[in-house]
Amino acid sequence: MNKSLLLAAITLAVGFGLGQYLAKDNAPVIKANKPDKSFAGGYEAKQDDTLKSNADVVLPGSGDTITVNPGQKIQDAVIAAKPGDTIMVMPGKYEETIYIDKDSIRLIGVIQEGQRAELNGRGELNDAILYSGNNITVENFLITKYKGNGIMGQAGNNFEIRGNVIVDTGVYGIFPQLGKNGIVSHNIISGIEDAAIYVGMSDNIHVAHNEVFDSVAGIEIENSRHSIVENNYVHNNTGGILAFITPGLPIKTTYDVIIRNNFVVGNNHKNFGAPGSTVAGIPPGTGILVMAADEVVIENNIITDNKTAGIMITDHYNAPNTTIDEGSDPYPDQVAILDNLMLRNGYDTIDEVKALMLTELKTGNPDIVRAGKSNDSCIYNRHRYITVGINDFKDCEFNNTKDVVTYLLDEPVPPREITAENKGKIAYLGICTGCHSYTGRIVGPPVQLIQALYMENPQGLADYIANPVKKRDDYPEMPPQNYLDEETRLAVAEYMLSRTN
Amino acid sequence: MIKRFFLSGLIASMMSGPIHAQDSTPNAHSIEQGKQLFQSCASCHGQDAEGQKALGAPPLAGQLPSYLERAMTEFASGKRGKEDHYAQQMSAMSGLLQNEAQRNAIVTYLSSLKTKDIQVPNRSSDAAYRLYQANCGGCHGVKAEGNKALNSPRLAGMDAAYLQRQLEHFKSGKRGGSSRYAKQMQMMANTLKNADDIALVSKFISTL
Numbered sequence: 164m165n166k167s168l169l170l171a172a173i174t175l176a177v178g179f180g181l182g183q184y185l186a187k188d189n190a191p192v193i194k195a196n197k198p199d200k201s202f203a204g205g206y207e208a209k210q211d212d213t214l215k216s217n218a219d220v221v222l223p224g225s226g227d228t229i230t231v232n233p234g235q236k237i238q239d240a241v242i243a244a245k246p247g248d249t250i251m252v253m254p255g256k257y258e259e260t261i262y263i264d265k266d267s268i269r270l271i272g273v274i275q276e277g278q279r280a281e282l283n284g285r286g287e288l289n290d291a292i293l294y295s296g297n298n299i300t301v302e303n304f305l306i307t308k309y310k311g312n313g314i315m316g317q318a319g320n321n322f323e324i325r326g327n328v329i330v331d332t333g334v335y336g337i338f339p340q341l342g343k344n345g346i347v348s349h350n351i352i353s354g355i356e357d358a359a360i361y362v363g364m365s366d367n368i369h370v371a372h373n374e375v376f377d378s379v380a381g382i383e384i385e386n387s388r389h390s391i392v393e394n395n396y397v398h399n400n401t402g403g404i405l406a407f408i409t410p411g412l413p414i415k416t417t418y419d420v421i422i423r424n425n426f427v428v429g430n431n432h433k434n435f436g437a438p439g440s441t442v443a444g445i446p447p448g449t450g451i452l453v454m455a456a457d458e459v460v461i462e463n464n465i466i467t468d469n470k471t472a473g474i475m476i477t478d479h480y481n482a483p484n485t486t487i488d489e490g491s492d493p494y495p496d497q498v499a500i501l502d503n504l505m506l507r508n509g510y511d512t513i514d515e516v517k518a519l520m521l522t523e524l525k526t527g528n529p530d531i532v533r534a535g536k537s538n539d540s541c542i543y544n545r546h547r548y549i550t551v552g553i554n555d556f557k558d559c560e561f562n563n564t565k566d567v568v569t570y571l572l573d574e575p576v577p578p579r580e581i582t583a584e585n586k587g588k589i590a591y592l593g594i595c596t597g598c599h600s601y602t603g604r605i606v607g608p609p610v611q612l613i614q615a616l617y618m619e620n621p622q623g624l625a626d627y628i629a630n631p632v633k634k635r636d637d638y639p640e641m642p643p644q645n646y647l648d649e650e651t652r653l654a655v656a657e658y659m660l661s662r663t664n
Numbered sequence: 665m666i667k668r669f670f671l672s673g674l675i676a677s678m679m680s681g682p683i684h685a686q687d688s689t690p691n692a693h694s695i696e697q698g699k700q701l702f703q704s705c706a707s708c709h710g711q712d713a714e715g716q717k718a719l720g721a722p723p724l725a726g727q728l729p730s731y732l733e734r735a736m737t738e739f740a741s742g743k744r745g746k747e748d749h750y751a752q753q754m755s756a757m758s759g760l761l762q763n764e765a766q767r768n769a770i771v772t773y774l775s776s777l778k779t780k781d782i783q784v785p786n787r788s789s790d791a792a793y794r795l796y797q798a799n800c801g802g803c804h805g806v807k808a809e810g811n812k813a814l815n816s817p818r819l820a821g822m823d824a825a826y827l828q829r830q831l832e833h834f835k836s837g838k839r840g841g842s843s844r845y846a847k848q849m850q851m852m853a854n855t856l857k858n859a860d861d862i863a864l865v866s867k868f869i870s871t872l
Contacts, residue, residue, distance in 0.1 A: 438784070438797070438806050486798045602855075603794075608802030615851040616803075616814070634813035637806040 205419030284309030318593035410488030411600030478535030587654030698773025
C-alpha cells in the first residue's frame with residue numbers, strides 16, 4: 164500500500180515536473196490583443212506614377228440611356244452608344260457575345276420581379292461579355308452556358324462588375340485581366356472549370372460580398388497587387404481563396420493582398436480542372452491557398468470543414484503543376500496569419516501533408532500547413548491551431564488590418580496608353596496571358612511551345628487565332644480572336660513569338 | 665466537355681471502322697501485305713511491333729501513320745540514320761523502305777495494331793509529371809498518345825533510354841537538320857535545361 168502510494172507520488176512529481184517543462188515550451192502565449200496595431204498596407208497613391216495624367220475622363224452615367232428589348236441585339240446598342248451612355252437591358256433571353264471597346268459605358272440588366280436579362284451561350288458561344296474600354300460597369304445580368312468567360316476585362320481600368328449571377332459558364336466566371344482600380348462585388352458564381360473570380364495581373368482591386376461555389380477555384384488573386392478580398396461566401400469549391408504567382412506570365416509578382424472576413428466553408432469539391440493546368444493540381448479540401456505570393460494578410464475569416472487544410476502556404480517547388488520562372492521569386496514571404504476562426508479542417512488530408520506532420524511528430528487534423536520556404540512570415544495566437552511547417556513564423560507585430568479600408572482610388576485612373584508600337588504587347592498581356600503562360604500550362608499550351616510551332620511564321624499564328632481549329636483532345640477550344648483587327652492580330656502574334664519569359 | 669469527348673470518340677471509331685472491317689476491303693489487303701513485309705522488321709522492333717529495349721528499337725504499334733511515313737522516308741533518303749549506331753542499323757535496313765507502296769502497306773499494318781489504354785497516374789505533385797505536361801504534353805498529348813493535327817508522334821510505351829538518346833540528339837543537333845518539325849523539336853528539347861531534366865521526362869514517358 165505504502166509502496167504503491169509512494170510510487171504514485173513519484174509518478175505524480177515526475178509527471179508534474181514534466182508537465183511544467185512542457186508548459187514552459189508549449190504554453191500558449193496569450194496576447195490579449197497586444198499589440199493592438201494595424202497592418203500598414205503596401206500602397207501609397209502619392210508614389211504611384213501611373214496615376215499622373217491629364218486625360219479628360221467622361222464619367223460613366225453622364226450620357227444618354229439606351230434601352231434594349233428581347234429580340235434586339237445588345238451589341239447593336241453598344242455600337243450605337245457613346246462614352247458616358249447607359250445601356251439598360253430588359254429581362255429576356257439574349258444569345259450573343261458582347262464586346263465593349265469604348266470607354267465609360269454602363270451595361271445594366273434590368274431586374275423585373277426577379278426576372279433578369281439572361282445572356283445564354285447555348286454551349287456554343289465562347290464569351291458573354293468582353294470589354295477593353297475603361298470605366299465600364301457590368302451589372303445584374305444572368306449569364307449561363309458559355310464556353311470561355313462570363314465577363315472578361317482586357318486591360319480596362321476603373322471597372323465595376325456587380326450583381327451578376329453566373330452559372331455553369333466555362334473557364335472563368337469574372338476575369339478582369341490587366342486592370343487597375345476595379346471592384347467585383349455581390350455576384351453569385353458557380354460551376355466554373357477554373358476560377359469563378361479570377362483577378363489577373365491587376366492592381367488596386369476590391370473583391371467583396373460575392374458568393375462562389377461548385378467551381379475548381381473560388382477566388383483567385385494572381386500576379387496582382389494591392390487587393391482586398393473580403394466578406395465573400397466561398398463554399399464547395401476545390402480550393403476556396405487563392406493568392407498566387409503563376410510562373411511564366413509577363414507580370415511576375417503578387418503582393419499586398421488582404422483576405423479578411425470571408426466564410427471559407429467546405430471547399431471539398433472534386434477537382435474538375437483541365438489536366439495539367441495549374442488549378443488541376445489543387446487538392447480538394449483547400450480553404451485558402453497562398454502560393455509564392457508575398458505580404459498576404461489573412462484575418463478574421465471563418466474557415467471550416469476544408470478537408471485537406473484550412474490554410475495552405477507553399478512555394479513554387481512544392482506546388483503541383485507549376486514550373487519555375489527565373490523572373491519570379493518562388494517563395495511566399497511575409498505572409499501574416501492573424502486571428503481566424505478555424506474548425507474541422509484537415510480531417511482527410513493528403514499524404515504529403517501527413518508526411519510533413521510526421522516530421523514534426525504531430526497528430527490531429529491540420530488547420531494550417533506550410534510546405535517549402537517562406538521568409539519573414541508571422542502568425543498571431545498560434546496556439547489556437549494545429550499547424551505544420553510554421554515553427555519559424557514569428558509572432559505578428561500587428562493584429563488587424565483596420566487602417567486599410569480599401570485600395571480603390573478616389574479618382575479614376577488614366578487608361579493604359581495604347582500605341583502602334585505596344586498594341587501587340589497590350590493584347591498579349593490583356594488577352595492571351597489569361598490562358599497562355601510562357602513555360603507552363605494554364606488553359607492553353609505554353610508560349611514556348613507555340614514559338615516552336617510558329618517560328619518565323621507570325622502570319623500563320625495570326626491566321627490561327629482569327630479562326631482557331633481544335634487540335635488537342637485534352638484542351639478546351641481556343642476562342643476566336645477575330646474581334647481584334649487584322650493589324651492587332653499580327654502585332655500580338657509577333658509579340659508572342661518574341662517573348663523570352 | 666463530355667459530349668465533345670464522346671463525339672470525337674465517335675468520329676475516331678467511324679474513321680477506324682474500315683480497318684477492322686471485312687477481309688474484302690482494300691485495307692485488309694494492305695494490312696496483310698504490310699504484316700508480311702514487317703516480318704523483316706520484327707526481329708528488332710518485336711513480333712507485335714512492341715519495341716525491344718535491349719536492341720534500342722522503339723515500339724511502332726499504334727504510331728501515327730503520318731509520322732511513320734515521314735520517319736521511313738527520311739531513313740530511305742538518308743536524311744536520318746547517322747545519329748548513332750542504332751540509327752545506322754536502321755539505315756542499313758532502309759532498302760525495304762524505298763518502295764512507296766511497301767511503305768504504305770507497313771504503315772497501314774502498324775497503325776492497325778491495337779495498343780493498350782494509356783493510364784496517366786494522377787501525380788500532379790510529381791516533378792516529372794509537371795515537366796512532361798508543361799513542356800511536351802501540349803503537342804504529344806496529355807497521355808503521350810501523339811497528336812495528328814500537330815504531327816507529333818506517340819511516345820507512350822517508348823523506353824527511357826531510347827527517349828533520352830533522341831532528346832540528346834535533338835539538343836545537340838545530330839537529329840533534326842532542316843525540317844520544320846525537327847526544328848520544333850530542337851527548340852523544345854532545348855527547354856529541358858540539363859541531363860537531369862531529360863532523364864526525368866524520359867523516365868516518366870516510359871512508364872505510360
